[in-house]
Amino acid sequence: MTEIKTVSINFTKQCQTIKSYEEALALVYWDMRTGIPPKGTQQRSEVVGLLSAEIFRLSTAPEFMKNLTFLKTVQDEVEPLVQALVIEMSKKAALFEAIPADEYAAYAVLQSKAEAAWSEARDQSDYKIFQPHLEEIIAYKKKFIGYWGKKATAYDTLLDQFEPGMTVAILDEVFAEVREAVIALLKQTQAAPHQPKSNLLERSFAKDKQIAFSREILTKMGFDFEAGRIDDTIHPFAITMNQGDVRITTRYDEMNFKMAVLGLIHEGGHAIYEQNIAPEYDGTPLSEGVSMGIHESQSLFYEIILGSSRAFWEDNYARFQHYAAPSFDDVSFESFYEALNVTEPSLVRIEADILTYALHIIIRYEIEKAIFNDNLDVKELPAVWKAKYKEYLGIEPKNDLEGILQDIHWAGGDFGYFPSYLLGLLNAAQLEVAMRQTIDIEATVATGDYTAIKNWLTENVHQFGKAKEPLAIMVDATGEKLNPKYLIDFLTKRYKDVYKLK
Amino acid sequence: MTEIKTVSINFTKQCQTIKSYEEALALVYWDMRTGIPPKGTQQRSEVVGLLSAEIFRLSTAPEFMKNLTFLKTVQDEVEPLVQALVIEMSKKAALFEAIPADEYAAYAVLQSKAEAAWSEARDQSDYKIFQPHLEEIIAYKKKFIGYWGKKATAYDTLLDQFEPGMTVAILDEVFAEVREAVIALLKQTQAAPHQPKSNLLERSFAKDKQIAFSREILTKMGFDFEAGRIDDTIHPFAITMNQGDVRITTRYDEMNFKMAVLGLIHEGGHAIYEQNIAPEYDGTPLSEGVSMGIHESQSLFYEIILGSSRAFWEDNYARFQHYAAPSFDDVSFESFYEALNVTEPSLVRIEADILTYALHIIIRYEIEKAIFNDNLDVKELPAVWKAKYKEYLGIEPKNDLEGILQDIHWAGGDFGYFPSYLLGLLNAAQLEVAMRQTIDIEATVATGDYTAIKNWLTENVHQFGKAKEPLAIMVDATGEKLNPKYLIDFLTKRYKDVYKLK
Incomplete structure (x- = not known):
């Protein structure tokens, strides 16, 4: 066997070992956020620390770095x-290697303690419990930004980690x-003569019936229940153990x-994204x-x-009424669809409507940028938060629970993550327009079989896993770079429809 | 700091690391036996293999063995x-170290193949499929017994691993x-004029009501739901992540x-045992x-x-009837209690009643002993099994599924394990008599608060964890070594009561 072949096999094995530890750690996280008994969390933090440290150690170990360095020099000759893998692990190694091992381990322990404190702070609706951890x-x-190297600004360094480039x-x-x-569109909707009411959605829908309906929808979308499951949590998330075990979680309000x-x-x-990555990467x-x-x-x-569109609910509203019966028996399709798309300033991001959601993200983006680029004082956060909500949305939180404590992200150190949500919406609108070149979305949805939509996404996005850069994915799939026009067009069309604007 | 102190701290940390990997592995096992999506299992096996190998490696690593060896030489001076920890880890190391690594690995592969073959053999009800693997x-x-060293007999070596001494x-x-x-008592019950009927228990009891009732009982027993949870599985088990997270599982049949x-x-x-080990061992x-x-x-x-006793059901039967209503409304307490304690020869161990259970274990003990001490031919096992069931219980299996293939233990190589079940029953009866010296069990149960019982068990058994040998636990708690008199007395009293014997 050639040296390249031998080192390739050895290196691939090392990568798989790292991934197996990541799978164990993913399970630990899933468990801590779904069903762990409260008294088990403290000792469990040790496990988080240990597995994180081992992943760190393996990703920077001399015997691994030696293989990685060698393969980089012969990159064109390997399969x-x-x-x-070489590209991906080089990036990770650069992130990891910069940080001293003991600081990384201490940080991992801190993360899980901060999440526990965040949870406790929520129970008490008291930011002060969380503040020292934050x-x-x-x-x-x-300190890590210092190690990694500051890009144009400190916050750029964090952004780039979630969204390369x-x-x-x-x-x-x-x-x-x-x-x-x-903001302009929001004003137009507020001034519109036709004002759909969202409160007609506030009707009883039993938890088990919500589950049954959601399972039907997920099945149509192409979620594979043989390769995933649904659990209860406080702050919903999706997490992957491996391609055959991708879990989603949610919270119910009847x-x-x-x-x-x-x-x-x-x-x-x-x-669905992670269930449909090419199997050779599993x-x-x-x-x-x-x-x-992405x-x-x-x-x-x-x-x-898709899921808030007219076509989607034309296909699903009868089943919805059936599961929620008799709560929505007297609600017409039109009223339901309009209610679903009502826009109204609100305080909680994950409950926000489609239009104002963008503002929730922009507020977080601005605050994060201020923390890292302008040293905004952490104890000022609730006040800054309040002021920005007042300015952009015209409303402000009465307490920390519906304000600064609503998201888990900062407890996990995930700064630079929030902009991704809006980027995601921008990308989604841009992908939709590209998809329409080959698929009649409305006609497909009307058949009740959404497979063609999933397949398009798999072909253009899912299959590549981490083996293709986000920018390349978007350019290849849509023919151009990030362009806000598509999202603005989408929102304008949707809200003109719902509010009967000219 | 003295060398003893330094090495002690270092060694304790190494032990904690091993335990943290064991916690991760326990969570992986729990997940694989409760909710893992079917397509996730193959990749997950890699995680099991990795974590097991790491635990093995750490438990025999030179830097660990060096500390262990040193601390053994100064055993009287350490805290x-x-x-x-030194005693416990020395035992583990002796088991691990004796076996060449490649044989251990080959054996692990064989185990998982044998379990698959056992499963296949069960599907076909054909022992011959399993026999070559067995x-x-x-x-x-x-061969391993040779490595570990044969005690009085070869089978003694295996027994000692599950039950030291x-x-x-x-x-x-x-x-x-x-x-x-x-056997004598069984004959007496069979000849008794009063024959209680067990089939009156076969009445509908909804799953969610069974859960609610069981949670009440577990709470009374002292199970801490802040430090544990209940899940569904196929083959019930209890598993510990840490003292604050001890999980139990079960299967429901309405x-x-x-x-x-x-x-x-x-x-x-x-x-409850593992929730109440002294916190310093966590x-x-x-x-x-x-x-x-133990x-x-x-x-x-x-x-x-406790749980099949007259006093227990006097305290709980009204609640039971309430939860199962109206199924047991017309079943008197006396009929219920008697039905619960009916004895009747049967073929499947895990469905056996209290009295005949002992015979199921003794049959397995005698066969295992014959395999290892008398070289009983493996292809003779079904015939020997049949003959012993005929001799002790008066019935014999019609096929391999309800006979030799019913237990998974041998497929996993767990010889020497079965006797523990009967030892457990012997110990339980002996502990009960000791407990009566300070606690009026019936009066305590009648109050509906069983805390005094749990506390006695914690004080005499639970708290010691692995830091006290089983024999010492029994002698200190009961004043004597294993004595079958207590179990025989218990069974005699219970069955005389149920069958109204003189």
Whole structure:
């Protein structure tokens, strides 16, 4: 066997070992966020710390780096799978290697403690319980930025980790365009003579019936229940163990079916992505979504572009009425569809409507940028949060629970993540237009079989896993780079329809 | 710091690391036996293999063995926790180290193949499919006994691994006494004029109501739901992540409540043991039940001694009727209690009643002993099995599925394990008599608060974890070694009561 072949096999095996530890860690996280008994969390944090440290150690171990360095020098001669692994692991190694092992381990322990404190703070609706942990998390993150190397700005360094190639310069421009358009459109809807009412959705829908209906929808979408499951949690998420085990979670409110039903459609979009990565990547670090912005394009395509559309509910409203019976028996399709798409300023991101959602993200983007680029004081966050909600949405939270404590992201140190949601929506709208070149979406949805839609997404997005850069995916699938026009067109069309605007 | 102190700290940390990997592995097992999506299992096996190998590696690593060897030489000077860890890890290392790594790995592969063959053989009800694998497993085990060192007999070596200090000499005598007594008592019950009927228990009891009732009972027993949970599975078990996270599982049959209700009481006994080990052992390998015979003494104390007793059901039958309503409205307490304790020869161990259960175990004990000490030919097993069932229970299996293929233990190489079940029952009966010296069990149960019972078990058994040998636990708690008199007295009293014998 040639040296290249031997090293390739050895290196692939090392990558698989790392992925297996990541699978164990993913299961630990899933368990901590779904069903772990409260008294088990403290000792479990040790397991999180240990597995994280081992992943770190293996990803930077001399025997691994030696293989990686060698394969980089012969990159054109190795097979494509190994080539993609080399690119991916080089990136990870650069992130990992910069940080001293003991600081990384301490940070991992801190993360899981901060999540517990966040949960406790929510129970008490008291930001002060969470604040010291958040300060520590941010201090670590700032130190890490120093290790990684500051890009154009400190916050650019974080952005790039979630969305390779994304910068504050691009986002400032794109987000400003979206913000203006959304605020203008919001005003138009507020001034419209036709005002659909959303409160007619606040009707009883039993949890078990919501589950049954959601399972039907997920099945239509192409979620494979032999390769996934649904569980209860506080803050919904999707998480992958391996391609045959991709889990989604949700929270139920019997007087607000949107939380679980649309939440599961959203998480289902994430899960379908990871269930449909090319099988040859399974068990390797390539078997993941490539970036948050692409990941969210899948969840938001299903939740918003498709799952809140007229065509989608024309296909599903009768079944919905059946499961919720008799609650929606007297609600016409038109009223239901309009109610679903009502826009109204609100305080909680995950309950926000499609239009104002963008503003929730832009607020978080601006705050994160201020924390890292302008050293915004952590104890000021609730006040800044309040002020921005007041300015963009015209309303403000009464307490920390419906304000600063609503998202788990910061407890996990995930700064630079929020913009991905809006990027995802931008990408989703751009993908939809491309999809229409070969698929009549409305006609497909009307058949009740959405397979063609899933297949298009698999062919253009899912299959590549981490082996193709986000920018390349978007350019190849849609013919151009990020363009806010598509989202603005989409929102304008949707809201003109719902509010009967000219 | 002295060298002893430094090495002690370092060694304790190494032990905690091993335990953390064991916690991760326990979660993986729990997940694979409760909710893993079917397509996720193949990749997950890689995780099992990886974590198992890492635990093996850490437990025999030079840097670990060096500390262990050093601390053994200064055993009297280290603190008690470290001392107990040294004893425990020396035992483990001796088991691991004796076997060449390649043979151990080959054996692990064989185990999983043998389990698959066992499963296949069950589907076909054909022992011949399983036989060659069983032969290989036994051949390995015999070779391993050579490595570990043969005690008084080859089978003694295996017994000692599950029950330190237990020997063929002791068991031959104790089991013979039990066998005689049980067979005699069984004949008496068969000849009794009063014959209670067990089939009146076969009435509908909805799953969710069974859960609610079982949760009430478990709470009374002292199971801490903040430190544990209940899940569905095919083959019920209890499994510990850490002291704050001890999980039990069960299977529901709406026409046979005993499966889940008594099953949960049984698994609850295991779980209460591990929830109540001294907190200073949490996160170390000492935080486990000390042996199978002691573990089963806890589960069987709760299931049989307490959970099938007159006093227990006097306290709980009204609640039971309430939850099962109206199914048991017309069943008197006396009929219910008698039905619960009916004895009748049967073929399947896990469905056997309290009295005949002992004979199922003794049959397995005698066969295992013959395999290892008298080279009983593996192809003769079905015939020997049949003959022994005929001799002791008066019935014989029609096929391999209800005979030799009913248990998974041998496929996994777990020879020497079965006796623990009967040892558990013997220990439970002996502990009960000791408990009566300070606690009026019936009066306590009648109050509906069983805390005093749990506290006695914690004080005398649970708290020690693996830091006290099983024999020492029994002698200190009961004042004497294993004595079959207590179980025989218990069974005699219970069955005289139920069958109204003189």
